[in-house]
Amino acid sequence: MKIIITAGGTSEKIDDVRTITNSSTGRLGYAIGRVFAEKYGDEIEKIYYLHGMRAAYVKHPKVYPIMIEGVADLQEQLTKLLTNEKIDVVVHAMAVSDYIINEVTTLDRIRGVENSECKADLSGNKISSDIEDLVIHMKRSPKVISIIKKLSPSTVLVGFKLLSGVSHEELIDVGCRLMDKNDCDFVLANDLREIGRDFHRGYLIHKDRTYDIMENNEQIADMIAVRIMEGR
Template sequence: MNILITAGGTSEKIDNVRTITNSSTGKLGSAIALAFAETYTQPTDRIYYLCGQNAVIPEADRISIIRIGSVNDLMEKLTGILTTERIDAVIHSMAVSDYTVDTLTTKSSIASSIADFISQNGPSAALEPETLTAQLIEKAFSGTDTLGSENKISSDIEDIVIVMKKTPKVIGMIKKLQPAALLVGFKLLSNVSPETLIDTGYNLLLKNNCDLVLANDLSGINELGHRGFLISPDKTYETFETKSQIAKGIVKRVHAILNNQ
């Protein structure tokens, strides 16, 4: 049996020394990897552990550690494995960045671009306010002198404007690359009702053809516990109170589903 686990967080580059990342530690992903490793008895069993640069590393036989940085890096590594290896289950617990850096500029560059636009186009009173605003914004962020990200941005710059763009939804590509793989998705929200959390997790399951989804709320995660709801396709769910319980619960359900196929 081959399992692929993603854990930790991605990091999006600002320049060659600075990144934008999140606070995911990979502790839950590591616990899941170790729980799977404890159940393995065959020499051919293997766990691929794709993790962020600062994620916790599980130490056990047959766990292959693969470090990734950005979302693009994750997609490349994930695609490589799913198109060359048979994977029985994917546990996608990684906190993937929703945005990546698109443009780096400054307030003064934006102001200069807008001034140039107005100067070149003359009075624009005939334009609808929304149209004029859209044109000004487009000019501001497409005609400015961007700072680039290949070198370290000077700390002498007084202000930096970072424009970000959406990243692809990695979970949506998994079943497309390997339809037969069992998929466990994860959903994290903050300070919502249990009903909202379950509904949101279930919607993620339906949208991405997941077999299970672990829904958790940031307010229920601390050093002593980790509350999570493991949601099934019929919207029933199991409740867990610690990372260890979640890890063992996921392993138990994954094995049960795969053994019934």
């Protein structure tokens, strides 16, 4: 059995020293990886652990860590693995950037009032810190989750949906829509209001719209692993 787990967050480069990222710690992905490695290691050949640059990875003989930087990097690594190997399960817990850098410019350039004497230098590997009005233009990133079942239809896919400050009904409804759109087998839906240092309420939605309720990362990780392993 071969599994891919994605964890942590992606980072999009502005220049060689600056990035735009998100606040994902990768703790939930780490908990999921640990459960599969420690409880089901005898049944698993490999766990490919695709993790963000600031996220820790599970150290275990069955775990193969692959560091991910941006969305393009994640898409490339997933495509390579799903194309070249038979992957039984993908647990896509990574917080993927919704937007990527399209262009870096200035307000004066946008307004067309920049004069030649004060022209901002955006060239080179590091944007000058002397620029007063830097503008970062972003565009929507590709939805990486959408390629997984297209590349490997038989792979069991667990998607994740994080919202903030919505009703319970909306949270479950949005999770179900993610499931339908990307042919997920399960979706873990959670609300930022129900996540803290010592608690994390999650709802693992099934194909029939029923769901399991968990109260922390360890319970979530255990439930995901149990549902996947019992369905084999």
